[in-house]
Amino acid sequence: MRFARTRRQLPLHLMVLPSAALVLIFSYGPIMGLYIAFQKFSVVKGMFHSPWNGLDNFDYMFSLPDIWQVIRNTLLIACLKIVAGLAVPIVVALLLNELGNRIFKRWIQTLIYLPHFLSWIILGGVLIDVLSPTSGIVNQLLGAFGIEPIFFLGSVRWFPAVLVVSDVWKEFGFSTIVYLAALTGINPALYEAAVIDGASRWKQTLNITLPGMLPVIVLLATLSLGNVLNAGFDQIFNLYSPQVYESGDVIDTLVYRLGLEQAQYSLATAVGLLKSAVSVVLISASYALAYRLANYRIF
Amino acid sequence: MMRTSLSGRLFNGFNAVVLALLALLCLLPLVQVLAVSLSSSTAASAGAVKLWPVDLTFESYKFVLGKPEFPRAFWISLERVLLGATINMLLTITLAYPLSKEPAAFKGRTAYVWFFVLTMLVGGGLIPWYLVIKAAGLLGSIWALVLPGAVNVFNVVLLLNFFRGLPRELEEAAFVDGAGHWTILWKLFVPLSMPALATLILFTVVGHWNSWFDGLILMNTPEKYPLQSYLQTVVINRDLSLITMADAATLSQVSDRTLKGAQIFLAALPIICVYPFLQRFFIKGVVVGSVKG
Numbered sequence: 001m002r003f004a005r006t007r008r009q010l011p012l013h014l015m016v017l018p019s020a021a022l023v024l025i026f027s028y029g030p031i032m033g034l035y036i037a038f039q040k041f042s043v044v045k046g047m048f049h050s051p052w053n054g055l056d057n058f059d060y061m062f063s064l065p066d067i068w069q070v071i072r073n074t075l076l077i078a079c080l081k082i083v084a085g086l087a088v089p090i091v092v093a094l095l096l097n098e099l100g101n102r103i104f105k106r107w108i109q110t111l112i113y114l115p116h117f118l119s120w121i122i123l124g125g126v127l128i129d130v131l132s133p134t135s136g137i138v139n140q141l142l143g144a145f146g147i148e149p150i151f152f153l154g155s156v157r158w159f160p161a162v163l164v165v166s167d168v169w170k171e172f173g174f175s176t177i178v179y180l181a182a183l184t185g186i187n188p189a190l191y192e193a194a195v196i197d198g199a200s201r202w203k204q205t206l207n208i209t210l211p212g213m214l215p216v217i218v219l220l221a222t223l224s225l226g227n228v229l230n231a232g233f234d235q236i237f238n239l240y241s242p243q244v245y246e247s248g249d250v251i252d253t254l255v256y257r258l259g260l261e262q263a264q265y266s267l268a269t270a271v272g273l274l275k276s277a278v279s280v281v282l283i284s285a286s287y288a289l290a291y292r293l294a295n296y297r298i299f
Numbered sequence: 300m301m302r303t304s305l306s307g308r309l310f311n312g313f314n315a316v317v318l319a320l321l322a323l324l325c326l327l328p329l330v331q332v333l334a335v336s337l338s339s340s341t342a343a344s345a346g347a348v349k350l351w352p353v354d355l356t357f358e359s360y361k362f363v364l365g366k367p368e369f370p371r372a373f374w375i376s377l378e379r380v381l382l383g384a385t386i387n388m389l390l391t392i393t394l395a396y397p398l399s400k401e402p403a404a405f406k407g408r409t410a411y412v413w414f415f416v417l418t419m420l421v422g423g424g425l426i427p428w429y430l431v432i433k434a435a436g437l438l439g440s441i442w443a444l445v446l447p448g449a450v451n452v453f454n455v456v457l458l459l460n461f462f463r464g465l466p467r468e469l470e471e472a473a474f475v476d477g478a479g480h481w482t483i484l485w486k487l488f489v490p491l492s493m494p495a496l497a498t499l500i501l502f503t504v505v506g507h508w509n510s511w512f513d514g515l516i517l518m519n520t521p522e523k524y525p526l527q528s529y530l531q532t533v534v535i536n537r538d539l540s541l542i543t544m545a546d547a548a549t550l551s552q553v554s555d556r557t558l559k560g561a562q563i564f565l566a567a568l569p570i571i572c573v574y575p576f577l578q579r580f581f582i583k584g585v586v587v588g589s590v591k592g
Contacts, residue, residue, distance in 0.1 A: 008480075009404075009405055009406060011479060011480040011481060012396075012397035012400065012405045012480060013397075013407065015393045015394065015396060015397045015480070015484075016394060016397050016398070016407075016411055018390060018393070019390050019393070019394040019415070019449075019450045019455075020411070020414065020415075022390070022446060022449050022450050023414070023415060023418055023450050023452075025431065025435065026428075026431065026432070026446065026447040026448075026449075027418040027422070027423075027450075028418070029423070029427075029431040030422065030423020030424065030427035030428040030430075030431050031421055031422065031423045031427070032423075032427075033423050033426075033427030033428075033430055033431055034423055034424070034427055036426070036427065036430075047430065047434075092318075092321065095314050095317060095318055096318065098310075098311070098314055099314065099315065099318065100311065101315075104315065107322070108318050108319070108321070108322045109578075110575050110578060111322035111323075111325050111326050112321060112322055112325050113574075113578070114325055114326070114329075114571070114574070115325050117505055117509075117570050117574050118509070118567055118570060119508075119509035119510075119511060119527050120511075121509075121511050121527045121530050121531050121534065121535060121566075122527075122530075122563055122566055122567050124534075124535050125332070125530065125534040125535060125559060125562075125563040126328045126329060126332050126563060127328075128534075128535070129331075129332055129335065129556065129559065129560065129563075130328050130331055130332070134346070135343070135344060135345075135346040135556065137331050137349065140346055169324070169325070173325060201307065201310070233512075234511075234512070237512075238531065238535045252425075255424070255425055255426075256425065259425055259426045259429075260425070260426075260429070260516060265426050265430070268425065268426050269424060269426045269427060272424030272425055272426065273424065275424075276421060276422060276424055280420055280421055283420055284420065
């Protein structure tokens with residue numbers, strides 16, 4: 001009996017095996033490799049023979065002149081993106097919900113989902129072109145109102161704003177999907193009762209639609225806590241330049257430059273390790289909170 | 300709808316206009332780049348192009364497609380998508396099935412789930428990731444773009460939750476009729492999960508098509524870059540250009556700007572063509588993954 005049950009489970013183990021092997025190598029391998037953060041790693045000596053240097057890399061990291069500015073930029077950009085990325089889709093979902101014409105609604109949805117599916121290479125190329133101070137259409141438009149051309153991607157003041165606005169532009173449409181799904185779950189009888197009681201559409205939105213969306217809003221807000229150190233590498237890497245490091249350089253781009261451009265492997269790993277350590281705490285906290293507030297479980 | 304008062308109708312009109320403007324805002328930047336790519340270089344550099352091509356010409360497209368670089372990168376991307384998405388989906392399906400079992404029916408289930416889900420929380424970061432792939436001898440090979448991300452745990456979780464929603468009786472009946480796990484998975488679960496699978500296929504294909512960073516740092520030579528990595532070097536990195544000095548002298552019809560526009564549009568085209576048809580699937584799929592009660 002016991003043997004039969006084990007034999008019945010054998011195929012299940014075999015199904016897990018290939019994935020487990022790949023994850024072991026390509027996910028747990030790099031996690032093991034984090035120990036080079038405590039080494040003076042050199043490519044010649046390799047991972048096993050490089051000398052240890054304790055916490056020197058971490059000391060050196062905090063002595064970097066830009067490190068606090070980079071941390072500040074990361075937090076600022078990430079938090080602005082989180083707030084704007086929550087608020088805009090909620091408003092758009094509410095507006096879409098009020099739309100009577102279904103075909104028109106479908107068209108709008110198709111168009112606003114589109115940027116989500118394009119890479120930051122494509123959108124970066126588009127932004128570089130339309131924001132160009134000499135020939136870009138945005139500055140031409142501003143020029144029509146008598147405004148001097150602005151070098152959006154080269155100005156320390158404008159760069160973070162461009163990041164936040166273009167990130168919202170890429171993702172707001174796609175983010176409405178979850179809210180719209182939550183709205184379909186609202187009992188239509190609530191609206192009927194409200195109409196009989198003489199509630200206006202605004203009152204209905206305020207007292208039925210918004211509360212109906214609230215659990216999802218709470219859930220997404222909590223889960224976004226895990227992202228406060230992710231300012232968006234793909235986007236920033238393709239839009240920034242040394243001119244705007246002051247306001248646009250973030251942890252992930254710094255790690256890239258330290259590690260892959262300057263080949264300071266151990267230092268870059270140390271910076272990355274510190275970031276992941278904080279992130280793990282934040283993500284775990286957000287999952288725990290989401291479970292408490294919204295009864296959400298990932299599996 | 301309900302009784303529409305004057306203020307109600309005013310709001311409806313206002314709402315429709317706002318949403319239409321938002322939708323145009325998503326589309327117009329792309330239209331502008333398309334218009335630039337179809338214009339002559341003089342019109343483009345004079346900033347005369349708005350949303351419609353000026354001096355309509357296809358020279359930029361002829362130039363881009365006539366050079367070996369762009370088509371070559373395009374084919375590498377296609378190869379990557381086919382290989383990567385196939386492996387990815389096979390692994391996702393075969394992994395989601397055992398993990399969707401109850402711990403009583405599959406003893407190691409809980410331990411396995413933690414083994415995989417932990418990787419969603421912790422990662423090694425850029426440098427160790429690079430060093431492992433290098434140590435595995437994958438640098439410069441297409442497998443470097445396919446294998447490290449072959450198990451997408453997020454997709455697995457999505458699919459295993461879908462599998463769990465399928466009626467248990469079906470599986471039991473099949474089991475009584477003598478079907479093994481393999482048969483139950485491919486003859487029963489997979490056909491029943493088509494909406495979820497369609498979503499995952501779409502996301503996987505788009506993900507592979509859009510990846511650029513791994514190609515840029517793992518492929519050693521530009522001749523092996525997939526399309527997005529190649530575009531990163533010519534469209535974003537401003538010090539590299541498709542036009543050589545010799546070309547520039549002989550060609551007056553194209554400029555750096557029109558060529559960039561053409562390449563951006565060509566790279567976006569496959570996605571623009573495919574995704575509207577899959578929209579109904581992915582809306583369902585996203586919802587399955589994010590709001591389940």
